[in-house]
Amino acid sequence: xxxxxxxxxxxxxLAAAYxxxxxxxxxxxxxxxxxxxLDIVCTDSTRLVVCEVKTRSSTRFxxxxxAVDARKAHRIRQLAGAWLAAxxxxxxxxxxxxxxxxxxxxxxVRVHHYEAAF
Amino acid sequence: MGLARTWSVxxxxxxxxxxxxxxxxxxxxxxxxxxxxxxxxxHEAKDRVKAAVVNSGWQWPNERIVLALxxxxxxxxxxxxxxxxxxxxxxxxxxxxxPALNGSVLLGELALDGRLRPIRGVLPCLLAARAAGVARVxxxxxxxxxxxxxxxxxxxxxxxxxxxxxxxVGEAELLRPGPRPTPVDDAAPADLADVVGQHDARRACxxxxxxxxxxxxxxxxxxGKTMLAQRFVxxxxxxxxxxxxxxxxxxxxxxxxxxxxxxxxxxPLIAPHHSTSMAAxxxxxxxxxxxxxxxxxxxxxLFLDEAPEWAPxxxxxxxxxxxxxxxxLSRAEGTVEYPARFQLVLAANPCPCAPAHxxxxxxxxxxxRRYLGRLSGPLLDRVDLRARMLPITSLATVPEPWESTAQVxxxxxxxxxAAAARxxxxxxxxxxxxxxxxxxxxxALPAGVVRPLDSALRAGEITAxxxxxxxxxxxxxxxxxxxxxxxxxxxxxxxFFRDRRAA
Numbered sequence: 001x002x003x004x005x006x007x008x009x010x011x012x013x014l015a016a017a018y019x020x021x022x023x024x025x026x027x028x029x030x031x032x033x034x035x036x037x038l039d040i041v042c043t044d045s046t047r048l049v050v051c052e053v054k055t056r057s058s059t060r061f062x063x064x065x066x067a068v069d070a071r072k073a074h075r076i077r078q079l080a081g082a083w084l085a086a087x088x089x090x091x092x093x094x095x096x097x098x099x100x101x102x103x104x105x106x107x108x109v110r111v112h113h114y115e116a117a118f
Numbered sequence: 119m120g121l122a123r124t125w126s127v128x129x130x131x132x133x134x135x136x137x138x139x140x141x142x143x144x145x146x147x148x149x150x151x152x153x154x155x156x157x158x159x160x161h162e163a164k165d166r167v168k169a170a171v172v173n174s175g176w177q178w179p180n181e182r183i184v185l186a187l188x189x190x191x192x193x194x195x196x197x198x199x200x201x202x203x204x205x206x207x208x209x210x211x212x213x214x215x216x217p218a219l220n221g222s223v224l225l226g227e228l229a230l231d232g233r234l235r236p237i238r239g240v241l242p243c244l245l246a247a248r249a250a251g252v253a254r255v256x257x258x259x260x261x262x263x264x265x266x267x268x269x270x271x272x273x274x275x276x277x278x279x280x281x282x283x284x285x286x287v288g289e290a291e292l293l294r295p296g297p298r299p300t301p302v303d304d305a306a307p308a309d310l311a312d313v314v315g316q317h318d319a320r321r322a323c324x325x326x327x328x329x330x331x332x333x334x335x336x337x338x339x340x341x342g343k344t345m346l347a348q349r350f351v352x353x354x355x356x357x358x359x360x361x362x363x364x365x366x367x368x369x370x371x372x373x374x375x376x377x378x379x380x381x382x383x384x385x386p387l388i389a390p391h392h393s394t395s396m397a398a399x400x401x402x403x404x405x406x407x408x409x410x411x412x413x414x415x416x417x418x419x420l421f422l423d424e425a426p427e428w429a430p431x432x433x434x435x436x437x438x439x440x441x442x443x444x445x446x447l448s449r450a451e452g453t454v455e456y457p458a459r460f461q462l463v464l465a466a467n468p469c470p471c472a473p474a475h476x477x478x479x480x481x482x483x484x485x486x487r488r489y490l491g492r493l494s495g496p497l498l499d500r501v502d503l504r505a506r507m508l509p510i511t512s513l514a515t516v517p518e519p520w521e522s523t524a525q526v527x528x529x530x531x532x533x534x535x536a537a538a539a540r541x542x543x544x545x546x547x548x549x550x551x552x553x554x555x556x557x558x559x560x561x562a563l564p565a566g567v568v569r570p571l572d573s574a575l576r577a578g579e580i581t582a583x584x585x586x587x588x589x590x591x592x593x594x595x596x597x598x599x600x601x602x603x604x605x606x607x608x609x610x611x612x613x614f615f616r617d618r619r620a621a
Contacts, residue, residue, distance in 0.1 A: 063180055065148050098147055112180065117147045 011055025011101035012039055018099065018111045024049060031083055038079050040099075047093035050080045052117075055101040064100035065114060073118040120144065122209030122216050125223045125252065126202035127243040128187075128194045130406070131454030132367045134239075134246025136223070138188045139199065141206035146182030154187030157195040166197070166228050167204045174232035174279045179211040193452055195406060197227035198237040201256065204228060204279055205286070218286040223247045226258040232279040236260035241370040244268040245363070256282055259293055266295035267366060267381050310349045311522040313342045314510055320346070322505035322615055324526050327353035328533035329594030330548030331587075332440065332462040332500060334425070336490075337507020339472050343465040346507075347421045350463055351387040352523045353530050354418070358383075361417045364457055368416055371456075372409045386418030388460075392427040400435050400445055407447035407454055412439045415460035425464040426492040433497050436462065440500045443551070459551075464501065466490065475509050502550075502587045503615040533597035549593045554586030557593070567606045570613055580616065588612040 016026055019042055027048075028041040040051040052072070054064040073096070080094055098117040102110040122141045127134045150164040172178050185203055187194050202224040208214045225243055227235040237243075240261035245268060247255050254272040257265045262275035275293035276282045284290035313320070319335055323346060326333040333350075335343045357365065362383050369375045390399060390411045397403060401410035412420060420436075422428060439445045443459035469481040469489050479486070498504075537549050546552050552561075571588060574580045580588065591612035592604035599608070 063148055065180065068147055114147055114181075116145070 015099040170228035200228040330550035331502035388415035413456040
């Protein structure tokens with residue numbers, strides 16, 4: 001596994017733990033289809049929460065959350081629709097969140113949860 | 119998470135509008151959204167402001183930031199909003215208390231390291247803030263001298279964003295303007311006594327100065343046309359406070375106010391070269407037009423030397439401002455109106471070869487006609503006084519010295535005072551500003567007095583506008599002579615100075 005994939009994997013684990021800690025139930029992780037991959041799909045028992053996790057090891061290239069741009073947001077929306085179709089879920093409210101994880105060497109890990117980010 | 123408000127001023131020509139800047143922080147991915155018709159420079163403020171805040175040692179909120187400039191339909195241009203935007207973001211993030219910002223207008227461009235850079239048009243911005251009832255204004259320290267011209271406002275000068283933030287929380291003081299600079303009388307313009315002879319032209323200049331009329335000087339080279347024109351401005355009275363402030367506002371909008379910010383009461387003399395472009399003469403530029411020479415000469419003199427060398431379209435572009443006293447310039451981003459009540463002084467040679475004595479001219483008659491014909495009829499129609507300069511025949515001149523600026527100026531000021539007293543109830547200061555219909559109705563002269571005008575009109579020697587203009591000159595002549603109203607002789611003198619054959 002490449003170093004960047006290991007970092008991403010660690011970030012997703014941290015994010016999943018964070019979300020669980022804050023009362024969300026993780027339904028699916030790293031769900032793939034031909035459109036791409038959803039990092040975390042969870043629910044707060046009233047709506048589906050589709051969560052994009054972005055992990056970085058420094059802010060030299062900007063904050064992790066800044067990397068989620070309009071194109072990425074668009075793809076996640078499409079993926080969420082694909083997930084709902086694949087699981088035969090009828091109409092449900094969907095919220096799109098971003099969890100930014102900053103894992104700087106020698107510093108405490110920082111997790112920031114942007115609810116309803118887009 | 120929060121909402122905050124700050125205030126700034128959008129400049130539209132020389133008119134400012136108070137702009138409220140609202141900032142909402144939170145509820146989304148990090149990013150800055152600027153709404154409310156910002157132009158390109160203002161869009162770039164997003165990056166400048168963020169860098170300036172971070173480099174000043176404050177935390178930039180890592181959330182969605184919406185900045186709204188209202189009124190949203192007013193176009194906002196330039197970099198002067200940076201300081202207000204930065205403070206709005208920090209207040210919405212809870213770093214600054216909102217009450218500290220209430221009632222203050224913040225002006226200034228931010229450098230990436232948090233220094234406050236000077237902006238164009240501080241003076242008109244402050245005048246707009248005062249008109250909107252704002253109590254306090256923060257300007258870049260470099261603009262403090264200019265800001266001190268405005269009374270009735272608490273003005274503060276800051277060198278950096280940190281200064282402003284510390285001042286807002288009461289930790290530090292900002293610079294205050296020094297005492298209001300006393301209007302300076304720049305070095306007196308050259309004296310009229312230097313001009314040798316030229317009785318007619320001197321007289322024309324005196325009348326023009328007394329009544330606010332436009333004048334054309336025609337004569338061979340070396341007879342003192344340019345000298346006379348340059349001394350013309352010395353005959354004008356000092357500008358009143360309001361006019362001086364108007365002029366300073368125009369200069370400020372053009373970015374031409376001297377750094378010292380001194381409020382000059384000397385009427386401006388603007389003498390552009392004949393290769394000047396239309397934009398530089400009338401005002402122009404992309405986006406929103408900037409003031410040109412006609413506006414910079416507001417309440418002063420616009421001197422066009424070698425008038426026939428000017429491109430005809432430039433001279434004809436002067437016609438509307440000459441008539442209206444303002445220029446309206448329409449560009450993509452809207453129409454601006456700049457004041458342009460100037461006195462036009464034109465100087466011309468009688469022909470291209472222009473020998474010392476006109477009888478030695480070798481120009482074909484057609485060329486001569488074409489040369490002065492470049493001054494179009496409609497333009498000349500607006501020139502009230504024409505004077506022919508005579509060749510100088512002796513350097514020794516007459517024994518007695520020629521009249522000095524001070525002597526002529528005292529007569530001019532007395533005449534202007536008489537005119538101002540007469541028109542005081544109507545809002546005009548000089549005879550040149552009085553509309554023609556008023557002169558023909560409420561201040562109509564007896565039929566016998568205006569008979570020369572009637573016969574000139576009938577003979578086609580003057581136009582109806584020309585007759586109005588001659589009437590105005592006649593009133594000025596009466597003011598200069600200390601009379602109540604013009605008589606027939608003065609009307610004839612006015613017509614003499616209008617005579618097209620002089621040019």
